[in-house]
Amino acid sequence: MKFGVVVFPGSNCDRDMIESLQNDLKQEVIQLWHKDKDLSMFTTDDCIVLPGGFSYGDYLRCGAIARFSPMMQSVIEFANKGGKVLGICNGFQILCESGLLPGVLLRNSQQQFVCKNIFMKEAASESCEAIKVPVAHGEGRYFANDKTLEELEMHRQIIYRYCDENGNITHESNPNGAIHNIAGICNKERNVYGMMPHPERATSNILSNEDGRKIFNHLFGIN
Template sequence: MKIAIIVFPGSNCDVDLFEALHSVCGATAQYVSYQEKSLAGFDAVMIPGGFSYGDYLRCGAIARFSNIMPEVVRFAAAGKPVLGICNGFQILTEAGLLPGALKRNNGLKFICKTTALTVENNETPFTNQYQAKEKIYLPIAHADGSYYAQKDVLAQLEAKHQVVFRYADENPNGSLNDIAGIINETGNVLGMMPHPERAVEALLGNVDGLRVFTALLAGNGYQKEAIR
């Protein structure tokens, strides 16, 4: 399985994501510039966190018009897996690949800490190695992570089990319905504000994020003898 990591001006979690995939999981990952126009040969796409284009105008709003994004849209439409983390989630909503939007945190402050989540949907390609309602802990680092959508959109997300991760214990940013991550209707595009790539080794604090990647890899026939 060959995974594209899209790099925009201002991306700053691309290396973290590469190391999680390559060094920890032993997967084949490659950086792909926002200037490229093709994703030929790739089996999955991941959009890392950061501050694409300095978050000017609105988080993800400028990145959405980069050369690579029409290809990401086509890639997703073909049913191939796409994962957007933090700024990547923001970009996916701006591109129309996921409903809703990410707005300023309720406290109007940047939040950087580990937070508790529940796995609301463990029947996706990214979460099928978790237990339903399992409580996990992942880092967050964002100023614009409060998920917002109209009432009818929220109702649809809930009815169709598209809420994948939900904040537990506390809602750090004011996200409606405590939403921390959602998936599209066809189940191949996941956006999440917490950073699973920062929780893949015990040295980093815990390994609760590792299964996001191993689930996707295993579902595509990839196996590794030992995941440390």
Template structure:
């Protein structure tokens, strides 16, 4: 499986994603510049955390106009897996690939700690290795992680099973419905505020995030066999 990790000006978790994927020998992973206009040959794309374009205007608002974004939209429309963590989630909402928005934490402070997260949907390409309702520990690090959407959108997300991860023991940022991560209707686009790439080895504190990538690789293997 060949995966692209997009690097925007201000990305600071691109290395985290890259190194997490390098743990799996069957993966070929490459850094791809935001200036790239062709993602043909890649089986999936990952948008890292950080502060793209310094978070000017709004988090992800400028990155949304990067040269690479039409290709990411194309891949999403083709059903290929698209994953965004933290700032990557913010970019996906700004680009309209996911509904809603991420606003400033209710505390008005940057929050950096490990939190309990419940797996609400284990049938996406990113969650098949988890059990439904399983509670895992993932690190967060954000100032603008409070998920917001209107009541109609929230109702649709809940009805369609698009809430993939939910904060379990505490809500660290004020997200409506305790939402930590959502997917699109097809399930191939996932936005997640916590950082699974920072929880892939025991050396990092725990391995609860590893199965996000194991699920993705399993999905890629199945898709390859179907061709």
């Protein structure tokens, strides 16, 4: 399985993602520039990653300009053919702006940038296992209208919810006010994934946290 990591002007987590995938998870990684279009080296078994950061300076709205970059046009086509796509933080915002995922990411409810370790759990799992990973965002409050939320629940598209260290989904464990404690979702076809937390920052024993490996294993079967 190959991973392509897209770099936009303002990306600041692309190196974190490349380091995590290459050195910690031992995966093949190809760096992709936002002005390029060629994804012919990838098959639908591979994955394109949109990393965190501030693409195009977050002008207009987070991810609003990146959505129209040449590479994103190819990523949209790739996803529509069944290729896997993962958006982390700003990458999640870009996926929502592009229409590959429903909903929107709004300003945090406390109107402040949040940067800390949080806990989240697999939404569809009966296990109460809490996964500890960092978040770092100012606009991470997921929101969708009632109809969209109903569809997300019906098709089990909510993949992660914020929780406390014991796996309990509580108001206090929600770092940004996201509706229904939603930390990550996927599309109906289950090949496009977006989340605000940063699993790539939790895959190394040097950082004393390898819980991010559980996320890559859950989504792609790698650990």
